Amino acid sequence: MSDALPPEFSLIAKYFRPLAGPGSLDLRDDAALLTPPPGRDLVLTADAMVAGVHFLADDPPDLIGRKLLRVNLSDLAAKGAEPLGYLMTVSTPRDTPESWFAGFSAGLAQDQVEFGVGLLGGDTTSTPGPISLSLTMIGHVAPGRAVHRFGARDGDGIWVTGTIGDGALGLAVATGRLSDPSGFLVGRYRLPQPRVGLPIGGVASAGMDVSDGLAQDLGHICRASGLAAVIEAALVPLSPQARAAGPEWLETCLTGGDDYELLLSVPPAREGALRAAAAACGVAVTRIGGFHAGAPRVTVVGADGESLALAKGGWSHF
């Protein structure tokens, strides 16, 4: 018999093997081998991204690859963990052009350098449906220092990194519902900035990344911590482009998804530590409200002191 290999193997060799990191066995085996850093806990997270749901079919493939990596890095960042490497599955229609794989892998290669991670393993298959991707990210954290959704306490401040709402507005721009000639908002939608490296362990009492919308994700912390949350809309940091969209887009900013900023509960005594850590990383942090004893509930107070009624609590991928 011939030892010629089917196209799946040449795709792997050409586009994915160059991404292989230590422990990947050069992607020539069925599984990766990894010696975990001694005395550290592992942090593991997995996300799926499907064309037509999580990205647009005509998005540049390098940005799809980078976003896939970044949304998972953002989950690690929310735990205060450092990345080790990742496994990935890629299911593509048979007529996917080779240029798509070239762009997708180039984007991954670029971000692997930026974030110091390597590909450990995974799977490539065909699909009769849209491009379907999954990525499992492995990271590590000092034992007992991982940040959770639970743990916020009465009196803690509610903090966010960066600016809120750009991702949701970027989707509105990409789908023709909003105009932004600068391209900033679409850029924020397509290429989130995971806050890995921000040392929140021992600083934040609770936290998560904002992926499904600020209001909904804050609700998760409220439920997990058994607290009520009040945020002041006027304190929520908006980019100049988000402000330019006008007040009718405020609700989208507060409930839209794809921010990938960190949402943190920080005791007053540790606010200085947070500010110092953020300044050292070049990341903006803003206090937008506080947690209070009470039934789990998120209240958004407007500039007039009245609660805003939000039509939806956030974005669901269902």
Added chain:
Amino acid sequence: MSDALPPEFSLIAKYFRPLAGPGSLDLRDDAALLTPPPGRDLVLTADAMVAGVHFLADDPPDLIGRKLLRVNLSDLAAKGAEPLGYLMTVSTPRDTPESWFAGFSAGLAQDQVEFGVGLLGGDTTSTPGPISLSLTMIGHVAPGRAVHRFGARDGDGIWVTGTIGDGALGLAVATGRLSDPSGFLVGRYRLPQPRVGLPIGGVASAGMDVSDGLAQDLGHICRASGLAAVIEAALVPLSPQARAAGPEWLETCLTGGDDYELLLSVPPAREGALRAAAAACGVAVTRIGGFHAGAPRVTVVGADGESLALAKGGWSHF
């Protein structure tokens, strides 16, 4: 705002939270936390399964869940590793009935008990396409004891566990190309038996699981180890049902996929150790040929001593 959660969260709570294992944080967080077993290496593997490619759309959902778990457990078995837990992504069309999730999760629950693993985390999303699943399995192995595709040596025997070809014949039965009133072959296609627990570390010089067909997968070991392989068709263990299919199905058995048996290179001095380990686990092992110095190439010798010409080297999911 209301704290009602969208359907994604109720699905997770109802069907996936009962599967959550230690370290999963009850699936209430963005990531899992796992303290790795001290002094052990981690083994990581990921596979995707897409409806219409890897399983049939009308396959019972419990068997889909169990197969997804088992194909990944089989990759761990091929390294001689023990499973720790898994992350999973589940992308389903919006009209997927709740009964599908109930069956899928029930199948996973059943096999979690059988194989001693728990769900660590993952993601559920919708898709405009077919059901798309991915699973990343984490296991552990003693340092230096993992079995690889490379490492086979001239003179080593080629061994397989169980019987070969049942999975490919089962697919033929399921698609109406072959008859098997016993249901055995379809059962082997839908529910492979991963050989986890077979202690091949220190016994096999190389190995992998047979997922893309015996001939093609043996070619992988040949290339990785720089050796030629000769197998005798008459020695390849076939089930009674595979024999009953007749000699015209032999090539399907040798080149079809979905066996999930182990394909091992074993030095003659360790054959006794392999037989003893297999007997202790209740697993049949059979010597089907040997590795020899030479250019990487798989030769299948028929009963008449002539080489068989195989039309295809194995199954590709592309």
